[in-house]
Amino acid sequence: MSGGYILQQLVNGLILGSMYALIAIGFTMIYGIIRLINFAHGDVVMIGSFMTLAFLQALGWPFYLVALAVMVGGALVGVAIERSVFRPMRGAPQVTGFIASLALSIMIQNMGILLLTAQPRNFSFPDIFQQVITLGAVSFRMVDLVIMLTAWILMIGLILLVKMTRLGVGMRATAENLEVARLMGININRTIMATFAIGGSLAATAGLMYGGKFGQIDPLLGFVPGLKSFVAAVVGGVGSIAGAICGGYIIGMAEVLFVGFLPPIYSAYRDAFVFGLLILILLFMPNGLFGKKSEDRA
Numbered sequence: 001m002s003g004g005y006i007l008q009q010l011v012n013g014l015i016l017g018s019m020y021a022l023i024a025i026g027f028t029m030i031y032g033i034i035r036l037i038n039f040a041h042g043d044v045v046m047i048g049s050f051m052t053l054a055f056l057q058a059l060g061w062p063f064y065l066v067a068l069a070v071m072v073g074g075a076l077v078g079v080a081i082e083r084s085v086f087r088p089m090r091g092a093p094q095v096t097g098f099i100a101s102l103a104l105s106i107m108i109q110n111m112g113i114l115l116l117t118a119q120p121r122n123f124s125f126p127d128i129f130q131q132v133i134t135l136g137a138v139s140f141r142m143v144d145l146v147i148m149l150t151a152w153i154l155m156i157g158l159i160l161l162v163k164m165t166r167l168g169v170g171m172r173a174t175a176e177n178l179e180v181a182r183l184m185g186i187n188i189n190r191t192i193m194a195t196f197a198i199g200g201s202l203a204a205t206a207g208l209m210y211g212g213k214f215g216q217i218d219p220l221l222g223f224v225p226g227l228k229s230f231v232a233a234v235v236g237g238v239g240s241i242a243g244a245i246c247g248g249y250i251i252g253m254a255e256v257l258f259v260g261f262l263p264p265i266y267s268a269y270r271d272a273f274v275f276g277l278l279i280l281i282l283l284f285m286p287n288g289l290f291g292k293k294s295e296d297r298a
Contacts, residue, residue, distance in 0.1 A: 004137025009260040010253070015144045015213070017252025018151035022206040023229035024236070024244035025158065026078075026199025032175040032239035033195050034090070036097045040081060040104040042226015044200050046112060048074050048207025049217040053123055063126060067150075070208050071201045078200020082193050105223075112219025120218040123211040147209045154202060155245055162241065167194055175239065224271065228255075231278045237288030246289060251277070 023045060030038050051073045055066040085104055089096050124130075129143040162168035170191040173181040182188050210225065211217045232251040236243025251274055258266070258273045281288070 002137070005260075007136075008138050009256055011138050011140060011144075012260070013253030013256035014249065015140070015147055015252075016256055017249035018148050019206045019209050019213070019225065019248075020229045020232045020252045021245045021248025022151055022154065022202045022209075023225060024232040024248045025155070025241055026203050027230050027233040028236070028238055028241060028244040029171070029195050029199050031233070033171065033178075033192055034086070034097075035094060036086065037101065037230070037238075038081070038086075038199075039098075039101040039226070039230075040085075040108060041101075041199065041203055042222040042229065043105050043108040043112075044074055044077055044081075044203040044222070045207040045210060045225055046217070046219060046222035047077055047108070048204025049123070049211040049221060050112075050116065050121075050207075050219075051204065052208040052211055053121060053217065056125075057123075063129075067205070067208065070204050074204020074207075075197040075201040077204065078196035078198070079193055081200070082196035086196075087189070087192075105226075109220055109223065116219050118218060118220070120216045123215055123217050125212045129212065143212045147213060150205070150209070154205065158198065158202070159241065161198075167191070171195060228271075228274055231274055235278060235281050235288055237290035240288070240290040243288055243290030 023042065026041050026044075027037065030036055030041070048070050051070050052066060055061045055069050056063065061069070081104065085100055086097060089100060125143055129141065129146060131142045132139055133142060133145065162171060170181065170186045171194070173184065173186055174188060174191050178188060181191075206225070207217075207222070210221065228251055229248065232247035233244045234247070235250055236245070236247025254277055255270050255274055259270050
């Protein structure tokens with residue numbers, strides 16, 4: 001096995017991990033503030049991919065405008081989910097939100113099948129994104145470079161927002177103690193809504209990337225990436241943005257290396273490997289890599 005092959009697999013892992021990390025951030029931000037695992041978050045990825053298909057191929061918009069529209073559309077979907085489903089049941093037992101998120105996920109998937117049919121749709125970026133770049137023994141398409149750069153820019157921007165803005169201070173305070181944050185004058189509803197909007201925007205952007213990377217989308221495409229990104233958030237420590245990013249790259253890298261280094265007969269078990277890795281990590285680090293002990297909040 002040559003060094004060039006190993007380097008190629010590492011680059012492939014970075015590309016896949018970038019998408020997982022963007023989705024995992026939404027899981028961890030929402031959980032950090034309201035202690036809720038939103039399993040419908042993965043379906044926002046699917047919505048983002050179909051928005052991209054509509055704006056890019058059906059309406060013929062330029063790519064930069066499509067990317068902006070998808071981010072805004074994902075934010076609006078996140079806000080709609082928070083306002084219509086999770087805000088009315090805030091303060092209810094935690095299991096209520098958990099069941100509601102599962103029900104919402106199934107409803108979105110079935111609505112997608114009803115409105116769009118289950119037939120996969122071909123998805124292609126403009127020709128410029130299909131150009132192959134070769135650096136030594138490593139080659140990748142322009143779309144892969146765009147995926148990595150976009151993911152890094154968004155993640156750096158999010159970290160700066162959380163650390164250096166008034167909204168970020170409100171998010172961190174709410175995550176630390178919701179009631180104390182309310183007493184300090186922080187608008188809890190606005191902060192939680194902004195968290196869902198940011199998470200939805202990142203997930204929709206990941207949907208844009210997913211379609212461009214794999215070239216085919218369908219109404220159920222968000223389910224598996226959503227689960228793997230949830231695994232990434234748990235591995236990194238649910239509630240930690242840095243943990244979600246690291247967890248995304250760990251899962252993406254591990255999945256690619258599993259397929260790349262083992263005989264092809266085992267490639268069908270890549271999902272089992274990801275969840276097995278989750279169990280193994282949690283056996284030794286129950287709170288994940290960057291997680292800390294905290295009591296669940298209703």
